[in-house]
Amino acid sequence: MIADQSITKEDITTFFAELQDRICQALEEADGAGVFREDTWERPGGGGGRSRTITNGAVIEKGGVGYSVVHGEATESTLRALNLSEPAEFYATGVSIVIHPQNPMVPIIHMNVRYFEMSTGHNWFGGGIDLTPHYVVEKDARWFHQYLKTVCDRHDPTHYPTFKPWADEYFFIPHRQETRGIGGIFFDYLKPTSNAHKAHLFAFVQDVGNAFAPIYTYYMHNNRDLPFGEREKNWQLLRRGRYVEFNLVWDRGTKFGLETNGRTESILMSMPPQANWTYDYHPETNSPEAQTLNLLRK
Amino acid sequence: MIADQSITKEDITTFFAELQDRICQALEEADGAGVFREDTWERPGGGGGRSRTITNGAVIEKGGVGYSVVHGEATESTLRALNLSEPAEFYATGVSIVIHPQNPMVPIIHMNVRYFEMSTGHNWFGGGIDLTPHYVVEKDARWFHQYLKTVCDRHDPTHYPTFKPWADEYFFIPHRQETRGIGGIFFDYLKPTSNAHKAHLFAFVQDVGNAFAPIYTYYMHNNRDLPFGEREKNWQLLRRGRYVEFNLVWDRGTKFGLETNGRTESILMSMPPQANWTYDYHPETNSPEAQTLNLLRK
Numbered sequence: 001m002i003a004d005q006s007i008t009k010e011d012i013t014t015f016f017a018e019l020q021d022r023i024c025q026a027l028e029e030a031d032g033a034g035v036f037r038e039d040t041w042e043r044p045g046g047g048g049g050r051s052r053t054i055t056n057g058a059v060i061e062k063g064g065v066g067y068s069v070v071h072g073e074a075t076e077s078t079l080r081a082l083n084l085s086e087p088a089e090f091y092a093t094g095v096s097i098v099i100h101p102q103n104p105m106v107p108i109i110h111m112n113v114r115y116f117e118m119s120t121g122h123n124w125f126g127g128g129i130d131l132t133p134h135y136v137v138e139k140d141a142r143w144f145h146q147y148l149k150t151v152c153d154r155h156d157p158t159h160y161p162t163f164k165p166w167a168d169e170y171f172f173i174p175h176r177q178e179t180r181g182i183g184g185i186f187f188d189y190l191k192p193t194s195n196a197h198k199a200h201l202f203a204f205v206q207d208v209g210n211a212f213a214p215i216y217t218y219y220m221h222n223n224r225d226l227p228f229g230e231r232e233k234n235w236q237l238l239r240r241g242r243y244v245e246f247n248l249v250w251d252r253g254t255k256f257g258l259e260t261n262g263r264t265e266s267i268l269m270s271m272p273p274q275a276n277w278t279y280d281y282h283p284e285t286n287s288p289e290a291q292t293l294n295l296l297r298k
Numbered sequence: 299m300i301a302d303q304s305i306t307k308e309d310i311t312t313f314f315a316e317l318q319d320r321i322c323q324a325l326e327e328a329d330g331a332g333v334f335r336e337d338t339w340e341r342p343g344g345g346g347g348r349s350r351t352i353t354n355g356a357v358i359e360k361g362g363v364g365y366s367v368v369h370g371e372a373t374e375s376t377l378r379a380l381n382l383s384e385p386a387e388f389y390a391t392g393v394s395i396v397i398h399p400q401n402p403m404v405p406i407i408h409m410n411v412r413y414f415e416m417s418t419g420h421n422w423f424g425g426g427i428d429l430t431p432h433y434v435v436e437k438d439a440r441w442f443h444q445y446l447k448t449v450c451d452r453h454d455p456t457h458y459p460t461f462k463p464w465a466d467e468y469f470f471i472p473h474r475q476e477t478r479g480i481g482g483i484f485f486d487y488l489k490p491t492s493n494a495h496k497a498h499l500f501a502f503v504q505d506v507g508n509a510f511a512p513i514y515t516y517y518m519h520n521n522r523d524l525p526f527g528e529r530e531k532n533w534q535l536l537r538r539g540r541y542v543e544f545n546l547v548w549d550r551g552t553k554f555g556l557e558t559n560g561r562t563e564s565i566l567m568s569m570p571p572q573a574n575w576t577y578d579y580h581p582e583t584n585s586p587e588a589q590t591l592n593l594l595r596k
Binding site: 039053055062064174175176237241244245248249255258259261264265267268269271272273274275276277278279280 | 337351353360362472473474535539542543546547553556557559560562563565566567569570571572573574575576577578
């Protein structure tokens with residue numbers, strides 16, 4: 001990509017569409033049994049998407065990889081946020097993923113990369129990756145953060161120190177005083193100030209998107225055969241309850257989608273296949289479950 | 299109660315505390331196996347409550363009956379809603395119930411009665427009962443609405459025609475375009491205009507609270523032994539997913555509680571023991587599941 005040429009929304013959209021293809025292929029290969037099913041959908045106001053879901057694979061119990069490109073009249077709240085007094089058109093495209101594994105020793109993962117552009121010229125990138133292990137294992141957590149730091153550092157030494165705390169803040173469940181998992185990176189409103197800067201930001205977002213498959217297949221390969229029993233399964237189901245609570249009560253993307261007539265089934269691809277709630281559950285002191293909870297409450 | 303004597307907040311609080319006792323006793327008797335466990339808690343800002351939960355009974359799989367009486371400084375948003383410019387104290391008390399049964403042929407039920415009073419003198423009652431059958435059965439639904447209508451009509455012929463549509467509107471899941479269940483009654487901001495009127499409103503709220511046990515034990519007795527299989531259980535788990543979606547995304551009480559540092563475990567006593575999500579699930583045409591869905595989408 002030559003830096004002084006302008007990156008178009010079509011360039012970005014094509015990258016996202018292909019990213020979805022590549023990620024689904026990598027996940028199917030790593031799973032070995034599960035196959036994605038695809039639903040294409042249209043948005044009444046303009047655009048649409050391709051939702052791909054996988055169920056009851058060998059490693060993945062339920063997962064969704066969504067790609068969408070939607071456009072139309074910007075909502076009042078978008079116009080207000082941008083200080084625009086006249087109607088304007090928006091264009092938004094992105095890839096969004098949540099994977100719930102069978103084995104409680106494999107973490108839940110979430111990734112999102114997105115691009116937003118207004119007919120007024122305003123445009124920005126956003127996204128992030130975060131990991132939600134049912135059991136926090138230090139070695140696995142370190143590897144994840146190191147991988148993300150390496151991706152970030154390739155583009156800007158300030159990215160990781162900025163985007164890691166942003167994830168810690170974003171993926172927090174206030175009513176539980178717990179983080180959703182071990183965090184990762186989160187970024188939004190990355191606004192290009194020049195063509196060269198836009199190419200630079202796009203390259204970073206591409207790298208984040210491309211990092212998803214190697215990161216998650218690493219855990220799929222390494223942890224898929226780790227032993228577990230009823231106790232670990234029960235804990236997984238309770239932690240999935242927390243995942244549901246975060247997504248439905250606090251996640252801005254989910255709330256915005258549900259409140260603005262997004263395609264419900266695509267938005268709620270993030271829901272686990274099963275989640276449990278036990279009143280006032282406290283794991284045994286010093287158990288692996290209690291240790292995980294202590295780390296999430298730090 | 300003599301109508302020209304003023305009903306005090308202590309009268310109402312005492313009624314709610316005893317209502318919790320009576321309801322828990324009636325539910326234990328009807329269940330025959332499950333026993334309530336009690337947690338008392340204090341609110342840092344003032345007051346507290348008694349949360350009673352029952353798990354793995356013969357009929358009730360998971361249920362909570364909460365009583366609370368809390369007071370302290372009113373929040374900014376309360377003051378604004380009442381057009382008050384000076385700080386003021388609030389006092390709030392109520393009973394709140396959600397019961398998730400074992401058998402999918404027994405409905406989920408929710409009841410709430412509450413009273414709110416400000417140091418400025420503003421005071422009002424609120425509450426409601428609504429039923430969420432996993433399978434809508436016309437006879438059962440009619441009986442429920444008839445019972446509520448009888449309770450309402452004893453007090454005011456306009457209550458049922460006002461409070462039934464209010465429930466239909468309140469217990470609606472916009473992102474599913476479904477009602478949560480078959481509705482019931484819902485009311486709020488019932489403000490006394492005189493001592494006699496307050497006694498009249500309190501008598502109505504007492505009657506609503508007292509209706510809970512006979513209504514729910516009716517379904518417990520009649521439906522507890524109805525046959526069901528894996529198919530009905532699966533459907534129940536999916537419908538519980540909708541219950542979770544309503545409570546976490548749309549229910550104002552739940553959202554308000556979680557956003558204002560209420561006691562999380564008491565607020566989320568409404569969560570089912572287990573809930574499932576299947577991507578884009580459609581029941582077979584003309585099946586009992588499809589028929590229920592059609593009724594909820596009307």
